[in-house]
Amino acid sequence: MLGRLNHVAIAAPDAVAAGRVYSEGAGAExxxxxxxxxxxxxxxxxxLPNAKVELLEPLGAESPIAKFLVRNPQGGLHHVCYEVADLVAARDRLVAQGAVPVGDGTxxxxxxGKPVLFFKPTGFSGVLTELEQA
Amino acid sequence: MLGRLNHVAIAAPDAVAAGRVYSEGAGAExxxxxxxxxxxxxxxxxxLPNAKVELLEPLGAESPIAKFLVRNPQGGLHHVCYEVADLVAARDRLVAQGAVPVGDGTxxxxxxGKPVLFFKPTGFSGVLTELEQA
Structure with missing residues (x-):
């Protein structure tokens, strides 16, 4: 059963600068x-009162965000993360419906610090989707 | 003060088909x-227990989603919507910080059924951002 929307991740070339519109502009923490x-x-x-926005800046040459920023230089929505009570059971049910995990599905x-698994955008209307064990 | 994350909007060529991975695959309502x-x-x-995902399919020739799907044929994250207690005050504060409303800012x-205002992706790290009067 799909749980809470944990966070929306937004890639940005400079995470601190990206945060200012939320803090100074919108009064968020x-x-x-x-x-x-x-x-x-x-x-x-x-x-936010019910969820988080995570502003992600590339760190290091192997950053998974770097390629995204090449395609989207000003940044953009990168992925959405949902909580599930049982990650392996959720994975198996989604895979049975055609969803494709990133990597080997482990x-x-x-x-x-919690177990997570990403699913490829194909199968989620083009949206990279993360599941996190609640 | 930025309030709850109200919804994440995902554009899709077929909203009903897009919903199946969430219902049949993930047990969501x-x-x-x-x-x-x-x-x-x-x-x-x-x-979801704390927010909504809205799957948006174009309806009619003037749909604001149609152009997005031309660029992103399988769909993708379209915008994020946050709640605010006072939409006009939030607008004025954001505009003072350089955020740019869509349209004339009204x-x-x-x-x-509630007052909303969209802000251009520029200023929000490439993310189309909607504010809704709570």
């Missing part, structure tokens, strides 16, 4: 940047 | 399609 070198991103978190520990 | 000819869209709502009645 915006974090200091957090470097996650093992995930190849610098993240600025925008905290959950990995994500940026929040 | 997915609505029947709702035609909103005055907004040029057919919408399928995916209800709130219109949106698909949920």
């Amino acid at each position: 915006v974090s200091a940047p957090v470097d996650l070198p093992e995930h190849g991103v610098r993240v600025v978190f925008v905290s 959950p990995k520990i994500g940026a929040h | 997915v609505s029947a399609p709702v035609d909103l000819p005055e907004h040029g869209v057919r919408v399928v709502f995916v209800s 709130p219109k009645i949106g698909a949920h």
Whole structure:
């Protein structure tokens, strides 16, 4: 059963600069940047009452965000993350419906320290979709 | 002050087909399609515990979704909508920070029957951003 919308991830060339419209412009709580070198991103978190927006800046040469920014130089919506109670069961049900995991389908520990799995945009109307074990 | 993330809107060539991965694949509550000819869209709502995903299919020749699908034939993330308590005050503060409203900046009645205003992707890291009066 699909749970909460955990976050919307927006790629940006400069996460701190990208956060200003949310903090100074909209009065939202915006974090200091957090470097996650093992995930190849610098993240600025925008905290909303019911969910988060994550502003992702490439970190390192192997960043998964770098190619996205080549295609979208000013940034853009990168992925959406939903919570599930049982990630393996959710994966198996989605795969049975034709969804295609990124990689070999084995959950990995994500940026929040919880198991996650990405699904290719094909099957989700062109949207890269992340599931996170709640 | 930026409020709740109200919805993520995903454009799709066929909203009902796009909804199946969420209903049959992920067990989410997915609505029947709702035609909103005055907004040029057919919408399928995916209800999550804390927010909604709106699957938007073009309706009519003037649909704002049609051009997006020409560029993104399989669909894609179209916009993000946040709630604010005072839409005009939020607009004025964002404009003072350099954000640019779509149109003349006058709130219109949106698909949920509440005043809304869209801001151009420039200024929001390439993301079309909607504010809705809560």
